Amino acid sequence: MSGCPLSVEGMASVLPASNKSMKSDRNTNVGKKFVHVQNPYLDLMDEDILYHFALGTKTHNLPVMFGDVKFVCVGGSSNRMKAFALRMHKELGCEGDGEEMKDICAGTDRFCMYKTGPVLSISHGMGVPSISVMLHELIKLLYHAQCCDVTIFRIGTSGGIGIEPGSVVITDTAVDSFFKPRFEQVIMDSIVTRSTELDRDLAEELFTCSKDFPHFPTLIGHTMCTDDFYEGQGRLDGALCSYSREKKLDYLKRAYKAGVRNIEMECTVFAAICGRCGIKAGVVCVTLLNRLEGDQITTPHDVLVEYQQRPQLLIATFIKQQLGLCRTPPPAPASPERTLQC
Known part of the structure; x- marks a missing residue:
């Protein structure tokens, strides 16, 4: 150190x-x-x-x-x-x-x-x-x-819904598979429900910071958390598949209509635990594919490596700004092309 x-x-x-x-x-x-x-x-x-x-x-x-x-x-x-x-x-x-x-x-x-x-x-x-x-x-x-x-960030990868691969999603609310802002925890023989709201001001600050990186699209939206990578996310390429292609597309379109822009497997419990302990928290994930167009990631490896660096670049710059180590950009009006209207 x-x-x-x-x-x-x-x-x-x-x-x-x-x-x-x-x-x-x-x-x-x-x-x-x-x-x-x-x-x-x-x-x-x-x-x-x-x-x-x-x-x-x-x-x-x-x-x-x-x-x-x-x-x-x-x-x-x-x-x-x-x-x-x-x-x-x-x-x-x-x-x-x-x-x-x-x-x-x-x-x-x-x-x-x-x-x-x-x-x-x-x-x-x-x-x-x-x-x-x-x-x-x-x-x-x-x-x-x-x-x-202390501020805690989760940075990672995700599947996008209706947005281009390589887009960076700043989560405003983590939702479950029913598009609800909640995390249901089984504690002994009871089900406890906790809120999954994230810090909106922090999300807006991160979005303002993202304007320093026009080479990749950034937006604010809901992130859906599932318990599984395959059937839980409506994929057609797992070892099991108990639904039709039409049902999958209908589900993802309903998710998009509910404000969901990406899917991963950790955000609800992350938001719930940090919120319960009063810790400021944010989730920033890059999308590796548009799930409305397919289930398998076919993007070349070198492109995926660059995609994965995008959340890191945004958070690193934000931290430097908070520590006074780089220029803080002036607030700019939200761009309708880059913000999500839920």
Whole structure:
């Protein structure tokens, strides 16, 4: 972590402050929005082991290691999130080429984690169960580290509906397969429903930032989250298919009419958990194909690689603007060609 002008020096694994003193520190920092958890039992625990991160409150000094984190970017692919960390290493003016950057979660093979100054880059795997595990431990990590004023982004890929491949969708609302803004969680033998609204002001700020990148289309729209890549998304190319081509197209057209512009497999639980813990969050995904025209991704690999860099480029630029490291473009009127009218 050394060599970056915005980083906190040291990764010492000395014993951290007690939970009681941490709560006192939060109370004395008026005006800062600290990360909170919605679990009264955490403060009663002698130790909290973040198993899937290979970190713990007794084995690692989390406030020293992560206390300066202001931005967290998560995505499905480990390689993609390392690439984002390397991008931020360069964008923030850190010394060296970043190749010596260590995976903080090297003690586990579940997720990867890289820190560059105030930016944390973490992989979350594929689907709701995987990202849910990661988010629980991430938010506890930010809580134990006494982080404040944190913004979390999910950046990734998706299937588009009625928009050209390579389009970047900034999510205003995450919806389920019924086009409803909700996440239904089975907790023991009960179904709990949580809201999936995302920060609208943040979405608008990201859209304003996107005007610096006219070479790819960017829009604000609903993102639908499904539990499956194949039948759950109405594909015709899975091992199973229990519906007709006509029914698939009818469903996708109804989704488009409801304001859905892309489909992925994590956004509802991401929005629900971040919202429940009061953390500002945004979702930015590039589309790899238009699902109204087909199900399989036939775009050449080199083009897909460029597509996948688009959300990273937008978020990296936004972070630099927030840190005062680059010019902030003046607000511009919304373009009817690039905004979604729901």
